[in-house]
Amino acid sequence: MLISNRVCAGFPSPAEDLGAQRIDLTQMLIVHAQATYFLRARGTSMEGVGIFDNDILVVDKAIKPRHNHIVVAVVDGDFTAKCLYQRAGRIKLRAANPTFADIVPKEGQTLEVWGVVTSSIKQFKV
Amino acid sequence: MYALVDGNNFYVSCERVFRPSLNGLPVCVLSNNDGCAISRSNEAKALGITMGAPWFKIKHLAETDGLVALSANFALYGDLSDRMMSLAAGLGPHQEIYSIDESFIDLSDVAGNLTERSHKIRSRILQWVGIPCGIGIGSTKTLAKLANHVAKSAERKPGSYPEQLAQVCNLAVLTPSELDAVFAATPVNEVWGIGRQISKQLIDGGVKTVLDLVRLDPAMVKRRWSVVLERTVRELQGINCVELEHSPQPKQEIACTRSFGHPVTELADLSEAVTEFASRAAQKLRKQSSLAGQVLCFIRTSPFRREEQYSRSVTIPLRRPSADTAIIVEAALTGLAAIYRRGFKLAKAGVMLLDLQPDTVQQQELALEDDGSHDRSRLMSTLDDLNQRYGRGTILLASAGLAGDRRAWSMKQERRTPGYTTCLDDLAVAHA
Numbered sequence: 001m002l003i004s005n006r007v008c009a010g011f012p013s014p015a016e017d018l019g020a021q022r023i024d025l026t027q028m029l030i031v032h033a034q035a036t037y038f039l040r041a042r043g044t045s046m047e048g049v050g051i052f053d054n055d056i057l058v059v060d061k062a063i064k065p066r067h068n069h070i071v072v073a074v075v076d077g078d079f080t081a082k083c084l085y086q087r088a089g090r091i092k093l094r095a096a097n098p099t100f101a102d103i104v105p106k107e108g109q110t111l112e113v114w115g116v117v118t119s120s121i122k123q124f125k126v
Numbered sequence: 127m128y129a130l131v132d133g134n135n136f137y138v139s140c141e142r143v144f145r146p147s148l149n150g151l152p153v154c155v156l157s158n159n160d161g162c163a164i165s166r167s168n169e170a171k172a173l174g175i176t177m178g179a180p181w182f183k184i185k186h187l188a189e190t191d192g193l194v195a196l197s198a199n200f201a202l203y204g205d206l207s208d209r210m211m212s213l214a215a216g217l218g219p220h221q222e223i224y225s226i227d228e229s230f231i232d233l234s235d236v237a238g239n240l241t242e243r244s245h246k247i248r249s250r251i252l253q254w255v256g257i258p259c260g261i262g263i264g265s266t267k268t269l270a271k272l273a274n275h276v277a278k279s280a281e282r283k284p285g286s287y288p289e290q291l292a293q294v295c296n297l298a299v300l301t302p303s304e305l306d307a308v309f310a311a312t313p314v315n316e317v318w319g320i321g322r323q324i325s326k327q328l329i330d331g332g333v334k335t336v337l338d339l340v341r342l343d344p345a346m347v348k349r350r351w352s353v354v355l356e357r358t359v360r361e362l363q364g365i366n367c368v369e370l371e372h373s374p375q376p377k378q379e380i381a382c383t384r385s386f387g388h389p390v391t392e393l394a395d396l397s398e399a400v401t402e403f404a405s406r407a408a409q410k411l412r413k414q415s416s417l418a419g420q421v422l423c424f425i426r427t428s429p430f431r432r433e434e435q436y437s438r439s440v441t442i443p444l445r446r447p448s449a450d451t452a453i454i455v456e457a458a459l460t461g462l463a464a465i466y467r468r469g470f471k472l473a474k475a476g477v478m479l480l481d482l483q484p485d486t487v488q489q490q491e492l493a494l495e496d497d498g499s500h501d502r503s504r505l506m507s508t509l510d511d512l513n514q515r516y517g518r519g520t521i522l523l524a525s526a527g528l529a530g531d532r533r534a535w536s537m538k539q540e541r542r543t544p545g546y547t548t549c550l551d552d553l554a555v556a557h558a
Contacts, residue, residue, distance in 0.1 A: 033437060034209040035254035037546075040553040051558050056550075062254045072556050077147025079556040114146070 029119050035062035037115065039072060039079060046070070046081055048096030051120045057081060059115035070117040075103060081117060127233040127263065127298060128270040129244060131214040131251075133207075134258045134278060136227035137165035140206045141196055143256035144546045144554045152193045156181055156541065157481065164198065164378065168282055197541040200480050201441045201548040204422045207478075208439035209255045215429050217247050223383040223476055226422070230267055241296040248294060263296040268361035271318040272336065273297045276308055287311060309337035309362075319358050324351065336362065377414065382407040383476025389428075390472045396425065397459055403477040404458035408451040411479055417447035419481030421454055423461035428473035436472070438465035441548075447483055454479065 030036045041055040049070060051057070057072065065071050067086040072079050073093055082093035082103065091111050093103040105111045133139055137155040142148045152169035156162060161181035163170070173191055175184050187193035207226045215221045220232035233240055244261040251259050260281070262273025273295040280292035287295075287308060297305060314333055315325035333339050340362045348356035357367040382403040390396055400423060411418055424439035440461040444453060458477045544552030 032254060033435065034213050038550075038553050039556045041558040042555050043558040046558040053558070055558075056553065057556055059556075061256065062250075074146040077145075077149075079146070079554060081556040081558040112146075 029058050029121075030060075031118070032060055032062035035115075036060050039081075041081055041120065045095035045097045045100040046083075048098075049083070051081060051096070051117075052122065054122075056121040056123070057117050058119040058121065060118050061115040063116040063118070065113040065116050072114045072117060073103075074112040074114050079114060084113065127236075127240070127265055128267050129217055129231045129233055129240070130224075130262045130267070130270040130274040131210075131217065131229050131231065131247070132260050132262075132274050132278075133210060133227035134260060135165055135167055136207075136257070137198060137203055138167045138170075139257045140203050141199070141543055142167075143206065144202075145543065148194060152187070152191060153196065154184070154193065155196050155198050157198060157483065163195075195541060196543055198481060199543050199545070200420045200422070200443070201545045202543065204420075204424075204439050204441035204478075204480070205547045206255055206257060207422075208424050208426075208437060210251055210257050210259070211424075212426055212429065212437050213251050213254060214247060214259075216250075217243065219430055220385065221474075223381050223478070225377065225379040225381050226478055226480060230270065233263065241294055241299065244294045244296070259293075261294045263294070263298055265298055265364045266361040266366050268318050268358060269297055269364065272312065272316065272362070275316050276312070306337055309340055310335050312336040314339050317358060317362065319354065324355060327351070378482060380407050380410045380414075380416075380418070380479040380482070381476060382410070382478075383424075383474065385428075385474045386472070389431075390475075391468075391470065393463070393466050393468075396462060396466060396472065396475060399475050400458050400462050400477060401455050403475065404455040405451050407477050407479050408449060408454045411454075411482070412449045412485075415485050416482045417449050417485050418454065418479035419444055419447045419483065420479075421457040421461065422478040422480055423458045423465070423476070424478075425462070425465060425472050425475045427470050431471070431473070433471060436467065436470040438467075440465050441480070443481075447481070449485060 037059050039057045039059055041051050041057050042053060044053060051070070059072050063069075065084050067084065069084045070081065071084045071093075072081050073084075075093070080093065080103070082095055085092045085094050085102070091105065093111065095102070138153045141153065141155065148167075150169065151167070152173050152175075153167040154163040154170045154175055155165040157164045163175055163177065163179045163181070163184065166175050166177070170193060173187055173193065175187070175193075181195060184193065188195065203226060210227075211221070211223055211229055214229050214231065217231040218233045218236045222230040222232075224230055236243070240263055244263060248259050248261050251257055260274050260277035262270045262275065262277050264270040264273045276287050276291050276297075277293055277295035280287040280289065280295065288304075291308070297308070300308065312335060314320060314328050314335055315322070317336060317339065320328070328334075328339065333342065339359060342359055344356045344359050344363075347359050360367050384399070384403070386399070390399070404421070420441050420443050422439060422441045424437070426437035427433065427435050429435065442457040442461045444457055448454065544554075546552055546554050
């Protein structure tokens, strides 16, 4: 995706300084640098979408949350990572693990989405 | 035309980004060394906690009113400041970073509806970074600063000013009578550069509001008070006084930043600029008889050029508070080396001195270390050696300053929130 299709043979043209660039993870993972924060995932409620305990979540606060986005929401003052369900005027947070119940805001309560999860990073012990 | 973008209760707001449970609670952030409140949430202000209130005097409010006190987390504030500043830079091509939470933007060449544009930038900073801001617009810096005060007060205390001036206040679009009403509703001591002493003199002389002040004859003000106050009056009347000097009260932070005339790419050139900024900041620091505890250094590309963007900042804590140019420059350069990356056309760099305290606090220590940085480091290692050999505190007994430092340090550990954005082991937790 970041590599130009053209392959230069022979002497490189001095005008072609936009050649192939090494893939830069930061650039891939972070679209809005000022709005992107990392959080640590704890728990098993999102295993269905591949978020496991101890993963690093890349959270972009600039993205407008929509139906089915994985979001970090504020529930009772704590951060929770869940799928956002937003259909027919109803909003709730759903786990990606059938053993967890949905989080439904009570009457008059608003659900605060803090940011949208764009990636999850798992690091292995080496 | 200038805009002043200023984060509300900045340090507290930074803490709340990662601890939403603090929303709605009285929160204050304490300075590391003397235990004074240096940032207060609106709820804490409502409890009557004043700026600089000593912790031991407000401590009881933790029991009675649920006051939460935190030690300053400058690494976090530095990072969020950098994010906020680079979004604020989108308002106009020239930005002067005045302190960790305030920057002036020159709007002279900016077309369109400035109020609308400011509202957009303000909500972007709130949404993207998580920091609420006030934006004030005026034809001079003093007026922009005043407008900022109006924008914040109108939001915090409904009824103090017309509702539509909340969050973003553009004094330049008000009618003369609306402007007079704003001036009349603002006490004279809210004007930038008017310290406690002058404001007392003014009030004694019947000049109670900004309206009273702006109606004075500048020539008379110069005769009766000073050139500085004369310039303030002229600025309030909309006349730019470029060489305006504002130094009545010691500042909370000292910033020295600049946009480069040409893009800078080489570390050597950047080092030169950062050395100059750090030296100038250190000079300002000594001028107001303060010491700095932390040095923030940042570099960034121009948001107005269509090329790959790069923006990084780093906060370096000093081993102990200092006003020594050599030490401050060294810290700034260490920080620069850590954030510099080859290949970017950098448009701006800056140094900010944070965690300031009066230099009187450390006098005993200064006498010990007054001679050159090399001697100082040898002295430090001797101290460390002695304490290691004969047990902790052997040397500390001789110096009250050091003992105070140790107490402050232990409190710092207790009340400081993690480095949410600067340390991988400190990330905020999302329950999944």
